[in-house]
Amino acid sequence: MRPEGTKAIDGRPWAPDEAADALRAHGCRATRPRVAVLSALLEHGGTISAAELTALAQEIEPGLHEATVYRTVNVLTEVGIASHVHAGHGPSLVRLAGDERLVAVCENCRAIVPVPIGAVSDLVDGMARQTGFALEPGHFALEGVCAECAP
Amino acid sequence: MRPEGTKAIDGRPWAPDEAADALRAHGCRATRPRVAVLSALLEHGGTISAAELTALAQEIEPGLHEATVYRTVNVLTEVGIASHVHAGHGPSLVRLAGDERLVAVCENCRAIVPVPIGAVSDLVDGMARQTGFALEPGHFALEGVCAECAP
DNA sequence: TTCCGTGCAAACAATTTGCAATAGA
Protein backbone atom coordinates (compact mmCIF):
# COMPACT_ATOMS: atom_id res chain seq x y z
CA MET A 1 0.00 0.00 0.00
CA ARG A 2 1.25 3.40 -0.92
CA PRO A 3 2.09 5.45 2.19
CA GLU A 4 -0.21 8.38 2.86
CA GLY A 5 1.19 11.69 1.73
CA THR A 6 3.37 10.34 -1.03
CA LYS A 7 3.25 12.39 -4.19
CA ALA A 8 1.21 10.92 -6.99
CA ILE A 9 -0.56 12.42 -10.01
CA ASP A 10 0.39 16.02 -10.63
CA GLY A 11 2.26 16.01 -7.35
CA ARG A 12 -0.88 15.79 -5.22
CA PRO A 13 -1.06 13.26 -2.41
CA TRP A 14 -2.75 10.01 -3.29
CA ALA A 15 -6.26 9.25 -2.09
CA PRO A 16 -8.48 6.19 -2.62
CA ASP A 17 -10.67 7.81 -5.27
CA GLU A 18 -7.88 9.65 -6.98
CA ALA A 19 -7.85 7.24 -9.91
CA ALA A 20 -11.44 7.83 -10.98
CA ASP A 21 -11.19 11.57 -10.30
CA ALA A 22 -7.94 11.92 -12.22
CA LEU A 23 -9.39 10.07 -15.19
CA ARG A 24 -12.41 12.35 -15.33
CA ALA A 25 -10.29 15.43 -14.72
CA HIS A 26 -8.25 14.51 -17.78
CA GLY A 27 -11.34 13.99 -19.89
CA CYS A 28 -11.42 10.21 -19.81
CA ARG A 29 -14.28 7.94 -18.90
CA ALA A 30 -13.76 6.39 -15.48
CA THR A 31 -14.52 2.78 -16.25
CA ARG A 32 -13.86 -0.03 -13.83
CA PRO A 33 -10.92 -1.44 -15.83
CA ARG A 34 -9.28 1.96 -16.18
CA VAL A 35 -9.72 2.76 -12.52
CA ALA A 36 -8.19 -0.60 -11.67
CA VAL A 37 -5.16 0.01 -13.89
CA LEU A 38 -4.54 3.51 -12.60
CA SER A 39 -5.08 2.47 -8.98
CA ALA A 40 -2.57 -0.32 -9.42
CA LEU A 41 -0.08 2.13 -10.89
CA LEU A 42 -0.62 4.57 -8.03
CA GLU A 43 -0.34 1.83 -5.46
CA HIS A 44 2.85 0.45 -6.94
CA GLY A 45 4.26 3.93 -7.24
CA GLY A 46 7.27 3.00 -9.34
CA THR A 47 8.37 1.84 -12.75
CA ILE A 48 6.68 -1.39 -13.80
CA SER A 49 6.14 -3.61 -16.81
CA ALA A 50 2.78 -4.05 -18.51
CA ALA A 51 2.65 -7.66 -17.39
CA GLU A 52 3.23 -6.76 -13.75
CA LEU A 53 0.75 -3.92 -13.98
CA THR A 54 -1.81 -6.33 -15.41
CA ALA A 55 -1.28 -8.71 -12.51
CA LEU A 56 -1.72 -5.93 -9.95
CA ALA A 57 -4.78 -4.51 -11.68
CA GLN A 58 -6.36 -7.95 -11.89
CA GLU A 59 -6.27 -8.14 -8.08
CA ILE A 60 -8.64 -5.19 -8.15
CA GLU A 61 -10.59 -6.13 -11.25
CA PRO A 62 -10.43 -9.86 -12.00
CA GLY A 63 -10.89 -10.79 -15.63
CA LEU A 64 -9.33 -7.58 -16.81
CA HIS A 65 -7.70 -8.29 -20.15
CA GLU A 66 -4.07 -7.49 -20.91
CA ALA A 67 -5.06 -5.73 -24.14
CA THR A 68 -7.14 -3.37 -22.03
CA VAL A 69 -4.09 -2.60 -19.91
CA TYR A 70 -2.10 -1.66 -23.01
CA ARG A 71 -4.95 0.50 -24.29
CA THR A 72 -5.38 2.13 -20.91
CA VAL A 73 -1.68 2.82 -20.56
CA ASN A 74 -1.73 4.46 -23.99
CA VAL A 75 -4.65 6.65 -22.94
CA LEU A 76 -2.98 7.56 -19.66
CA THR A 77 0.14 8.48 -21.59
CA GLU A 78 -1.76 10.62 -24.08
CA VAL A 79 -3.47 12.66 -21.37
CA GLY A 80 -0.25 13.04 -19.43
CA ILE A 81 -0.97 10.82 -16.43
CA ALA A 82 1.57 8.13 -17.27
CA SER A 83 4.71 7.77 -19.36
CA HIS A 84 6.69 4.84 -20.66
CA VAL A 85 10.34 3.90 -20.63
CA HIS A 86 12.17 1.64 -23.03
CA ALA A 87 14.34 -0.86 -21.23
CA GLY A 88 16.64 -2.69 -23.57
CA HIS A 89 15.77 -6.28 -24.31
CA GLY A 90 12.93 -6.51 -21.85
CA PRO A 91 9.40 -5.20 -22.21
CA SER A 92 8.87 -1.47 -21.94
CA LEU A 93 8.00 -0.02 -18.57
CA VAL A 94 5.23 2.25 -17.32
CA ARG A 95 5.16 4.85 -14.57
CA LEU A 96 3.41 7.99 -13.49
CA ALA A 97 4.26 11.03 -15.56
CA GLY A 98 6.18 13.68 -13.71
CA ASP A 99 8.25 10.94 -12.15
CA GLU A 100 10.88 11.48 -14.81
CA ARG A 101 13.69 9.87 -12.90
CA LEU A 102 16.11 7.99 -15.03
CA VAL A 103 16.31 4.28 -14.30
CA ALA A 104 19.01 1.70 -14.88
CA VAL A 105 18.12 -1.92 -15.62
CA CYS A 106 20.37 -4.82 -14.71
CA GLU A 107 21.10 -6.94 -17.75
CA ASN A 108 21.37 -9.96 -15.54
CA CYS A 109 18.51 -9.85 -13.04
CA ARG A 110 16.34 -7.13 -14.64
CA ALA A 111 16.35 -5.12 -11.42
CA ILE A 112 15.27 -1.52 -11.86
CA VAL A 113 17.53 0.97 -10.10
CA PRO A 114 16.58 4.65 -9.92
CA VAL A 115 19.26 7.12 -11.00
CA PRO A 116 19.43 10.65 -9.60
CA ILE A 117 18.32 13.00 -12.36
CA GLY A 118 21.32 15.24 -11.76
CA ALA A 119 23.55 12.41 -12.94
CA VAL A 120 22.66 13.12 -16.56
CA SER A 121 22.06 16.85 -16.66
CA ASP A 122 25.60 17.50 -17.92
CA LEU A 123 25.12 14.86 -20.58
CA VAL A 124 21.82 16.39 -21.70
CA ASP A 125 23.31 19.88 -21.84
CA GLY A 126 26.41 18.70 -23.67
CA MET A 127 24.41 16.83 -26.30
CA ALA A 128 22.16 19.81 -26.90
CA ARG A 129 25.11 22.17 -27.25
CA GLN A 130 27.36 19.99 -29.38
CA THR A 131 24.94 18.14 -31.64
CA GLY A 132 21.54 19.78 -31.20
CA PHE A 133 20.15 16.43 -30.12
CA ALA A 134 17.52 16.86 -27.40
CA LEU A 135 17.86 13.87 -25.10
CA GLU A 136 14.75 12.67 -23.26
CA PRO A 137 16.28 11.09 -20.18
CA GLY A 138 12.88 9.89 -18.99
CA HIS A 139 12.30 7.84 -22.13
CA PHE A 140 15.10 5.33 -21.99
CA ALA A 141 16.81 3.19 -19.40
CA LEU A 142 20.50 2.83 -18.80
CA GLU A 143 21.82 -0.72 -18.86
CA GLY A 144 24.57 -2.52 -17.08
CA VAL A 145 25.15 -4.90 -14.21
CA CYS A 146 23.84 -4.07 -10.76
CA ALA A 147 25.89 -4.32 -7.58
CA GLU A 148 24.15 -7.57 -6.59
CA CYS A 149 25.00 -9.31 -9.84
CA ALA A 150 28.55 -7.99 -10.18
CA PRO A 151 31.27 -10.59 -9.55
CA MET B 1 32.64 0.11 -50.12
CA ARG B 2 34.63 0.65 -46.98
CA PRO B 3 37.61 2.97 -47.65
CA GLU B 4 41.04 1.35 -47.44
CA GLY B 5 42.77 1.86 -44.15
CA THR B 6 39.66 2.24 -42.03
CA LYS B 7 39.84 0.39 -38.76
CA ALA B 8 37.82 -2.79 -38.60
CA ILE B 9 38.09 -5.92 -36.46
CA ASP B 10 40.58 -5.55 -33.62
CA GLY B 11 41.60 -2.20 -35.07
CA ARG B 12 43.29 -3.69 -38.12
CA PRO B 13 42.55 -2.29 -41.56
CA TRP B 14 39.87 -4.12 -43.49
CA ALA B 15 40.82 -6.45 -46.31
CA PRO B 16 38.67 -8.58 -48.65
CA ASP B 17 39.35 -11.87 -46.89
CA GLU B 18 39.27 -10.46 -43.42
CA ALA B 19 35.87 -11.93 -42.68
CA ALA B 20 36.87 -15.55 -43.24
CA ASP B 21 40.22 -15.06 -41.54
CA ALA B 22 38.69 -13.36 -38.51
CA LEU B 23 36.14 -16.13 -38.11
CA ARG B 24 38.84 -18.80 -38.13
CA ALA B 25 41.09 -16.73 -35.89
CA HIS B 26 38.28 -16.61 -33.35
CA GLY B 27 37.70 -20.34 -33.57
CA CYS B 28 34.59 -20.30 -35.73
CA ARG B 29 33.94 -22.20 -38.92
CA ALA B 30 34.16 -19.90 -41.90
CA THR B 31 30.99 -20.91 -43.71
CA ARG B 32 29.62 -18.99 -46.66
CA PRO B 33 26.67 -17.57 -44.71
CA ARG B 34 28.87 -16.41 -41.85
CA VAL B 35 31.41 -14.85 -44.18
CA ALA B 36 28.59 -13.02 -45.94
CA VAL B 37 27.19 -11.67 -42.69
CA LEU B 38 30.54 -10.51 -41.37
CA SER B 39 31.55 -9.03 -44.73
CA ALA B 40 28.31 -7.08 -44.82
CA LEU B 41 28.94 -5.82 -41.31
CA LEU B 42 32.50 -4.79 -42.19
CA GLU B 43 31.37 -3.12 -45.38
CA HIS B 44 28.62 -1.18 -43.66
CA GLY B 45 30.98 -0.22 -40.89
CA GLY B 46 28.34 1.20 -38.59
CA THR B 47 25.45 0.32 -36.33
CA ILE B 48 22.74 -1.59 -38.15
CA SER B 49 19.58 -3.62 -37.53
CA ALA B 50 19.36 -7.36 -38.11
CA ALA B 51 16.90 -6.79 -40.94
CA GLU B 52 19.25 -4.37 -42.72
CA LEU B 53 22.20 -6.65 -42.12
CA THR B 54 20.23 -9.53 -43.61
CA ALA B 55 19.48 -7.49 -46.72
CA LEU B 56 23.15 -6.55 -47.15
CA ALA B 57 24.38 -10.09 -46.55
CA GLN B 58 21.85 -11.47 -49.03
CA GLU B 59 23.47 -9.37 -51.74
CA ILE B 60 26.58 -11.47 -51.14
CA GLU B 61 24.86 -14.76 -50.35
CA PRO B 62 21.36 -14.94 -51.85
CA GLY B 63 18.98 -17.22 -50.04
CA LEU B 64 20.64 -16.61 -46.71
CA HIS B 65 17.99 -16.99 -44.04
CA GLU B 66 17.26 -14.35 -41.42
CA ALA B 67 17.47 -16.94 -38.64
CA THR B 68 21.03 -17.62 -39.75
CA VAL B 69 21.84 -13.94 -39.44
CA TYR B 70 20.57 -13.93 -35.86
CA ARG B 71 22.57 -17.05 -35.05
CA THR B 72 25.67 -15.65 -36.71
CA VAL B 73 25.38 -12.36 -34.87
CA ASN B 74 25.12 -14.27 -31.60
CA VAL B 75 28.26 -16.21 -32.45
CA LEU B 76 30.12 -13.06 -33.49
CA THR B 77 29.08 -11.49 -30.20
CA GLU B 78 30.21 -14.47 -28.14
CA VAL B 79 33.67 -14.48 -29.67
CA GLY B 80 34.01 -10.74 -29.38
CA ILE B 81 33.80 -9.70 -33.01
CA ALA B 82 30.44 -7.95 -32.78
CA SER B 83 28.26 -6.42 -30.10
CA HIS B 84 24.64 -5.36 -29.93
CA VAL B 85 22.86 -2.24 -28.81
CA HIS B 86 19.29 -1.92 -27.58
CA ALA B 87 17.54 0.98 -29.18
CA GLY B 88 14.25 1.75 -27.52
CA HIS B 89 11.13 0.68 -29.38
CA GLY B 90 12.91 -0.43 -32.51
CA PRO B 91 14.78 -3.65 -33.13
CA SER B 92 18.18 -4.07 -31.51
CA LEU B 93 21.23 -3.05 -33.48
CA VAL B 94 24.50 -4.77 -34.33
CA ARG B 95 28.00 -3.39 -34.85
CA LEU B 96 31.62 -4.38 -34.67
CA ALA B 97 32.93 -4.82 -31.16
CA GLY B 98 35.54 -2.31 -30.12
CA ASP B 99 33.42 0.34 -31.74
CA GLU B 100 31.91 1.03 -28.35
CA ARG B 101 30.71 4.48 -29.19
CA LEU B 102 27.47 5.39 -27.58
CA VAL B 103 24.64 6.13 -29.98
CA ALA B 104 21.52 8.20 -29.70
CA VAL B 105 18.37 7.28 -31.61
CA CYS B 106 15.84 9.87 -32.73
CA GLU B 107 12.38 8.95 -31.49
CA ASN B 108 10.90 10.61 -34.53
CA CYS B 109 12.95 9.57 -37.55
CA ARG B 110 14.96 6.68 -36.03
CA ALA B 111 18.23 8.34 -37.10
CA ILE B 112 21.30 6.95 -35.33
CA VAL B 113 23.64 9.65 -34.06
CA PRO B 114 27.05 8.72 -32.65
CA VAL B 115 27.91 10.19 -29.26
CA PRO B 116 31.49 10.73 -28.10
CA ILE B 117 32.25 8.14 -25.42
CA GLY B 118 33.65 10.83 -23.14
CA ALA B 119 30.17 12.26 -22.84
CA VAL B 120 29.18 9.53 -20.41
CA SER B 121 32.40 8.75 -18.58
CA ASP B 122 31.40 10.95 -15.65
CA LEU B 123 28.02 9.26 -15.51
CA VAL B 124 29.62 5.82 -15.56
CA ASP B 125 32.06 6.74 -12.81
CA GLY B 126 29.37 8.35 -10.69
CA MET B 127 27.05 5.37 -10.94
CA ALA B 128 29.83 2.98 -10.04
CA ARG B 129 30.87 5.05 -7.04
CA GLN B 130 27.43 5.90 -5.70
CA THR B 131 25.42 2.76 -6.39
CA GLY B 132 27.88 0.08 -7.45
CA PHE B 133 25.97 -0.24 -10.70
CA ALA B 134 28.35 -0.94 -13.60
CA LEU B 135 26.89 0.81 -16.63
CA GLU B 136 27.63 -0.67 -20.04
CA PRO B 137 27.44 2.43 -22.24
CA GLY B 138 27.91 0.39 -25.38
CA HIS B 139 24.81 -1.71 -24.69
CA PHE B 140 22.05 0.85 -24.78
CA ALA B 141 21.10 3.83 -26.88
CA LEU B 142 20.16 7.25 -25.69
CA GLU B 143 16.82 8.52 -26.94
CA GLY B 144 15.48 11.90 -27.80
CA VAL B 145 14.78 14.13 -30.76
CA CYS B 146 17.51 14.88 -33.27
CA ALA B 147 18.37 18.36 -34.54
CA GLU B 148 16.60 17.68 -37.85
CA CYS B 149 13.33 16.71 -36.21
CA ALA B 150 13.34 19.39 -33.51
CA PRO B 151 10.82 22.18 -34.06
C1' DT C 1 -29.77 6.52 -26.16
C1' DT C 2 -25.47 6.97 -28.06
C1' DC C 3 -20.97 6.17 -28.50
C1' DC C 4 -16.90 4.79 -25.99
C1' DG C 5 -14.52 1.12 -24.12
C1' DT C 6 -14.15 -3.85 -23.30
C1' DG C 7 -13.17 -8.81 -23.98
C1' DC C 8 -11.76 -11.90 -27.19
C1' DA C 9 -9.23 -13.69 -30.85
C1' DA C 10 -6.32 -12.95 -34.27
C1' DA C 11 -2.65 -10.20 -36.46
C1' DC C 12 1.96 -8.49 -35.88
C1' DA C 13 6.99 -7.79 -35.35
C1' DA C 14 11.32 -9.32 -33.49
C1' DT C 15 13.66 -13.17 -32.15
C1' DT C 16 14.52 -18.05 -30.95
C1' DT C 17 14.42 -23.02 -31.50
C1' DG C 18 13.67 -28.16 -33.08
C1' DC C 19 14.80 -30.92 -36.74
C1' DA C 20 16.48 -33.13 -40.77
C1' DA C 21 19.62 -32.18 -44.54
C1' DT C 22 24.31 -30.28 -45.66
C1' DA C 23 28.77 -28.85 -45.78
C1' DG C 24 33.16 -27.40 -43.25
C1' DA C 25 37.53 -29.24 -40.87
Add this chain to the structure above:
DNA sequence: TCTATTGCAAATTGTTTGCACGGAA
Protein backbone atom coordinates in the same frame (compact mmCIF):
# COMPACT_ATOMS: atom_id res chain seq x y z
C1' DT D 1 34.06 -38.94 -41.57
C1' DC D 2 31.73 -36.49 -38.18
C1' DT D 3 30.08 -32.78 -36.00
C1' DA D 4 28.92 -27.84 -36.55
C1' DT D 5 25.84 -25.19 -39.17
C1' DT D 6 22.06 -24.23 -42.25
C1' DG D 7 17.28 -23.64 -44.02
C1' DC D 8 12.79 -24.03 -42.93
C1' DA D 9 8.83 -23.88 -40.20
C1' DA D 10 6.92 -23.33 -36.04
C1' DA D 11 7.04 -21.56 -31.31
C1' DT D 12 7.78 -17.35 -28.17
C1' DT D 13 7.26 -12.85 -26.52
C1' DG D 14 5.52 -8.22 -26.41
C1' DT D 15 2.16 -5.38 -28.39
C1' DT D 16 -1.62 -3.86 -31.45
C1' DT D 17 -6.03 -4.20 -33.84
C1' DG D 18 -10.88 -5.55 -35.80
C1' DC D 19 -15.17 -6.71 -34.24
C1' DA D 20 -19.50 -7.21 -31.82
C1' DC D 21 -21.33 -6.62 -27.21
C1' DG D 22 -21.99 -3.88 -22.78
C1' DG D 23 -21.80 -0.10 -19.96
C1' DA D 24 -20.66 5.18 -18.91
C1' DA D 25 -22.47 9.74 -19.74
